[in-house]
Amino acid sequence: MFTLLRKTPAKKIPTQAAKSNCSFPWCSLSTTPPSAAEVAQVAVMADLVLKSDPEALPKSLHNPTVEWTPYLVDRTLKRLWNHGPKALQFFKVLDRHPNYAHSSSSFDHAIDIAARLRDYKTVWTLVARMRSCRLGPGPKTFAIIAERYVAAGKPDRAVKVFLSMHEHGCPQDLNSFNAFLDVLCKSNRVEKAYNLLRVFRSKFKVDVVSYNIIANGWCLIKRTPKALEVLAEMVERGLNPSLTTYNIMLKGYFRAGQTKEAWEFFQEMKRRECGIDVVTYTTLVHGFGVVSDIKKARKIFDEMVGKGVLPSIATYNALIQVLCKKDSVENAVVVFEEMVRKGYVPNSTTYTVLIRGLCHAGEMERAMEFMERMKDDDCEPNVQIYNILIRYFCEAGEIDKGLNVFEKMGSANCLPNLDTYNVLISAMFVRKKSDDLLVAGKLLIEMVDRGFLPRRLTFNRVLDGLLLTGNQAFAKEILRLQSKCGRLPRQFRL
DSSP, rough: TTTTTTTTTOOOOOOGSSSSSSSGGGGOOOOOOOOOHHHHHHHHHHHHHHHSSSTTTTHTTTTOOOOHHHHHHHHHHHHTTTOOHHHHHHHHHHTTTTSOOOOOOHHHHHHHHHHHHTOOHHHHHHHHHHHTTTTTOOOOHHHHHHHHHHHOOOOOHHHHHTGGGGGTTOOOOOOHHHHHHHHHHHTTOOOHHHHHHHHHHHTTTTOOOHHHHHHHHHTTTHHHHHHHHHHHHHHTTOOOOOHHHHHHHHHHHHHTTTTHHHHHHHHHHHHHHHOHHHHHHHHHHHHHHHOOOOHHEEEEEEHHHHOOOOOOHHHHHHHHHHHHHHHHHHHHHHHHHHHHHOOOOOOHHHHHHHHHHHHTTOOOOHHHHHHHGGGGGGGGHHHHHHHHHHHHHHTTTTTHHHHHHHHHHHHHOOOOOOHHHHHHHHHTTOOHHHHHHHHHHHHHHHHHHTOOOOOOOHOOOOOOHHHHHHHHHHHHHHHHHHHHOOOOOOOOOO
16 A cells, blocks of 8 residues: 555654544534433433323423433433334424423434334424424434435435435535445445545545545455555545554455455554554454464554553453454453453443353353443443343253343343344244244234334244244234235235
């Protein structure tokens, strides 16, 4: 790459250029932690919404003793994320509150939930309502909608959303254009994103961030030569690579399995004094760990400390992950404890990779202990951690323990997602018990009620199981649900 970018002057790049991984103005997050009372109130409100009858909900939410704030509404919507219909019902009831008006962030959350449910009529109704309230819509709103269209396999519709922003009172600018390119690239629509960059680069005066996004997109699909071509074009247009550019290429080489090229690239970065930072070292630690070169990964980790670059939580997470996968979980636990002794506070990613490693090693009880330990670090177990435990218990044939973990999700105010239901429904076929298949049917109905759309295969498998175990009446109910969901079934004779 350095040969291709030969026009770039060999000067030291200031390290502050890479301090932020986010290029868009709406990505700044408040660092003020919520109080314990605020967190508890969110849990109470989410539980109230889940358990209330739809007709009684307005009275509960319009209670004058409840002081609604944008924080409380936003966090409640997030808590209800995996129950889309209830989340939207909560939002719509509050929209009619006599003394409270939604914020733009709450509208964005509701629009995201509706788009995930592919309820596009509600999406555009909310956009119109947002505009009538003079709260937007803003660039973030359209980035959310575009991302959901791309995820639903409708990239052309996403392009139309971007091009129509001005019709909704939101003019396009470079930041919104970059955000849109990022959505396409992270959904593996890099060719489309690159074509759009070439069409609009003069109109929006594309910058280094724009080219970095496209280069990262090519790297995500392991096409490093294409990434190099894009960056060479960037230099031809008089734009100098940033440290982020070099870190993107370094990670791209590792992702493509080009370990030798990655190491040579890193050495060239050092020779050119590119202001190597913690992101660079974290990429190296993870990259060499993934290819089982644990010795080199540890050496690089020690080198960064010697160079005065302090490891971040992400660095420790990378090291713990590769130790779990390629070395031993015991060594990963040692690094975890070392990290804690040095004053680092583990985050949800730290616990996720370690708990997955313990489960993979068959240490299920220790994994459960670490899940309980999370609470001491004010880090509640998330749906990914619950799914890991459920999956490994079920794979080990301990179905009842998997169901017990599932029950804990409800009591811990962590709602199951699509993966949770898919894992549990599949597990219900292991023991070939009639009662288990009834549970599978109930889980299928519950997931549909919560806004998830099961695959046709899942419907058919549950139907077959119920028919084979003589549960014809319940099978008819599932068949009607399948037709309602548009998952047209095979011909059944009930």
